[in-house]
Amino acid sequence: MLRLSRLLSKRWLSSSKPAGSTAAHYFPHEPKGPHLATDSIPGPKSQALNDELGQVFDNRATYFVSDYTNSVGNYISDADGNQLLDMYCQISSIPLGYSNPELLKAARSDEMANALINRPALACFPSTDYKQILQDGILAAAPPGHNKVWTALSGSDANETAFKAAFMYQAAIKRGSRDFSAEEMASAMENKAPGCSDGVILSFDKGFHGRLFGSLSTTRSKAIHKLDIPAFPWPKAPFPALKYPLSENVQANQAEEQRCLDAFESIIESYPPHTVAAIIVEPVQAEGGDNHASAAFFQGIRDITLKHKVLMIVDEVQTGVGASGKFWAHEHWNLTTPPDMVTFSKKFQAAGFYFHDKNLQPNQPYRQFNTWCGDPSKAIIAKTIYQEVVKHGLVEKTAATGAYLYPQLQAVLDKHPDKVLNLRGENFGTFIAWDFVDAGARNKLLAEMRARGVNVGGCGDVSARLRPTLVFENSHADVFLGALEDSLKAL
C-alpha cells in the first residue's frame, strides 16, 4: 500500500513536472538580488542586539542577528536591513525558503495550534490523527524499502535512538529466545556488562553525527567538537579521500575506496560477532568537508555489513530532503538491499529514523521510549514540506539547477587554480563544495561573499559548501556566480 502510493506519487511527479519558477510562485516579492544597507555585516544593529543577547546566551557563534519577518524566499534579512542570498540556510535546514506561504498556512491552522498546545506523550497517548499525519508526510517520503519510523527531536537524537535500536536488535539475536537473566538485570543497574552492552557503533574518519555522548563518540570531524567529553571506545574506519577531477583519477580513486573497504572489513572482523552493532555513514560527509565516495563504495559497505550481520545506518540528516537531486541522497547508490535505518532531521524539520525490519522495534515496549517521542507539530510541518516538494517537483528542479550551476561554477573556479580546487557534487543537485588552498583563504572568501550579500557556509578545514533551499533556481545561481567571480578576484 505504502510502496504503491509512493510509486504513484513519483510517477505523478515526473509526468506532471510543473514548469516555471516555484520561487516566483511562492514569493512574488522575493528580492531580485542582495540588498546591502550597511558597510559591513554584521551591521551596528546586529552587533548591539548580539551584545545584549550575550548576557543570557552563548552568542559567540553568531554571524548576524536576523530579521525573519523580513526574510523572503532565498533571501535572509538581518537586523540592519541587509538582505542576503542565503546559501547556508540555517546550517542546511531551510527547505522551502523563508516565509513560505504554504508553511505559513500550515502554521496558522487549527491542527497546528492543537498540536502545539496539547503536546502528547506520543507513545502513550497518541492523537487520533497522528497515524494519518505520518502516513501523508514523513512516511510518504520514506526511502525505498522503508515503511516504519521512530520520531525524534534533532539529528543527534535521531542517530542515538537508531543506535539504541541497533544495540537492542543485536542483543536480542545473541540472547535468542531466553528472557533477560538475573545477572543481566543486576549488572545493567551497575552500568556493567552483561546487562549493559559492550557493543560498538563503527563510524568513519571525518564523519559528523551529532554532539550528545553516543553520537559524539561517532563524530570524527574536529577536535573542538569532542574535547573534554567522555567518549565510548568505538572504532573508526578510514573514509576515501578521492582525487579530483574524478574523470582523471578513476584508478587511483578505485584503489583508495578498496583500501578503505578492506580496512573497514578488517575492523569489523576484529570484533566478536554482533559486537559491532551498526555502522553509521553519511552519503556525503558534510560537516567533515563534503567528502564524497562512489556508489560502488557504498555498495561495498552494504555487502560487508550484510556479510557480517552488522546493521547499516545511513545518516541523511544533512543530505536528505531533495538537495542532492534525489529525495534521499543514498538513492543515488541503487543499493541491492536498502540500508537498515535512515536518519533524518534538519530540512525535514521533524527528526527520526526510518526502518523496515520490525525487529528493530525492541522485543518489549518502553525500551525505545521517552516522554514525547517526537513532536506532532513538526510532523505536520514535515507533511507540508513533503507535499510541496512533490507538488512542485522540487527534487527534479534542484537536480536541474545543480546541472545548470555546476559547469558554470567549474568555469569560474578554473580561472583561479592557485586559490581553489577539488570542485565536487556533480550530478548531485545543489549539494556542491570545493576547497581552498588553506583555511585563511576560505574564511576570507566567505567574508567577501557576505560583503557582496551572499551568505555561504564553510565545512571541513578548507572547504566552502553550498546548502541552498529547494527553491534556489537558475536566477539565484546567477547572482551567486557573479558574487563569486568578484570575490575570488578580491582574494
Next chain:
Amino acid sequence: MSTSEQYFPNEPVAPTVVTSEFPGPKSQEGIKSLGQVFDSRPVYFIADYEKSVGNYIVDADGNSFLDVYAQIASIPLGYNNPALIEAAKSDKMIRAIVDRPALGNYPGKDLEEILNGLLAVAPKGQDKVFPALSGADANELAFKATFFWYQAQKRGGHKVPFSDEENTSVMKGQAPGSPELAILSFERAFHGRLFASGSTTCSKPVHKLDMPSFNWPKAEFPSYKYPLDKHEEENKKEDQRCLEIVENLFKTHSCPIAGVLVEPIQSEGGDNHASNEFFQGLRDITLKHGALLIMDEVQTGIGATGLFWGHEHFEISPPADLVTFSKKFQTAGYYFHDPEIIPNVAYRQFNTWCGDPARMILAGAIASEVVKHDLPAKAQKVGGYLFKKLEDLQAKYPQYLQNLRGKDRATFIAWCFDNSAARDKFLKDMKTVGVNIGGCAEKSVRLRPTMVFEQKHADILVAAIEKVLSGY
C-alpha cells in the same frame, strides 16, 4: 471564579465513561493501525485532543477522563488552554514555526525577548539559560557544560588553551582529550534514556538493558520511613548514611566525579523524597570536591510542588550550579549562573538548532500564566486539601495507601501498594470510574495533575479512588 473556570467555562463537571473495556474499541483499532508504522505497544488509548478540555482528556471512543497523569507530567495548564491557543496563533509563533533558525549562528531579533520569558522564572540564583529539546537532551547538555568546566579547572583556568596532546588524543577517543570523568547519580534516579543520561538513570533494568553505558557511580538515595514526623531520628541517620556514600565515592571511584545529578523528588523511581539537610549536604560535598551540582527539575519544575521549582523548598546555599527542565515547561534546557560554565570558545556547546523558539514562546506564555494566577500557591492549597483527604482514606484502607508522601509538596503526591500487580490493577480500575492516573517504580501510584487542578477535581479524584478501593 477559579482559574480553571476562567480558562475553561466548558470543562466537564465530571468524567464520562462510555466503554466497558479500556482501551475502547476505537482506541484498539487506532493502536493496531498506528502499530504498523510506529511502536504503539505502550499506548494507553488514542486521544482526541480537539475534544479534550482543561483537566479532562477525551479518547477516541468518547470517554472523558479526569487526567491526573497529564502526558507523563507534562501538561501545565490543561488541554486547550485559551491563553496558550493565543500564544500558538500569535505572529511570533507562526514565524518561529515557519522559519526555524539555527539559533547559535543566526538568532532572530526576538531571541532575547523569548529567552527573557524563560529567565523571568529562573530559579533563585540563576540568570542564564541554554535551550534544549527534551529532558534527556537538557541533562546531557548540562553534563557537557559540567565536563567543560571541570577540565578547564584542571587545566588551570577558563582561558588556558588545549594542549597538542589533548587535540590529538581526542580524535582517537582517548585521554587526555577525551577524559575519563563521571557524573554521580543515585539509585532509583531517572534522568533520561540517551547514552549519557541513560548511564545516570537507575530506576529499572528495562531502561538500561543492552545499552552501552559509561562506568559512572551511583550513590544511595535516602529511603525514609513514613509518616515522617514519627521517624525523625531514623530518617536523619538515613540522610547521613547516604551522604557518606556520596563522600566515599568521591574518594574511591575509578575516575574523577565532575558533577552530582539529583532530582528534587525522584519521580520515575517511585516519588522518593529527601530532606533539606540531605540536599544541603550534597551541596557541601560538591563544593568541597570541586564538582558541580545539577538539579534535574524535568518532572518537578513549573509549580507542581507548590514552588515554581521543586528544589527551592530546600533553600540550599550557595545555589545549585545547573538546573535542568523540560516536560511542563514545553521547552527544555538548563539554567546556570557562573559565566565560566560557558565554555572557553564558541562551538563547543552547540548543535544545529540549539533549542526551538516555538517551544520557548510557549514556555514564556506558560510562565507568565503560572505567575499571573499564582498557580504554585494555589496548587499548594489544593495539595494540602487533597493530602488530608487521602490521609482519611489511608486510615480506612491502609493496605492500599501505604507510605503516603508529598505532604506540603502541593499535588506532587504518591503512595504504595503491596506489589506491582495490585498497583497495576488499581490504575486500570481507575479508568472504569473515569480517571487517568499513572504509576511509578514497582508499586507506587503518583499524582501528576495540571496546575489548574482544583478542589472540585480533588473531590472527584478522591471519590473515584474510594469507589475503586471500596470494591477491593
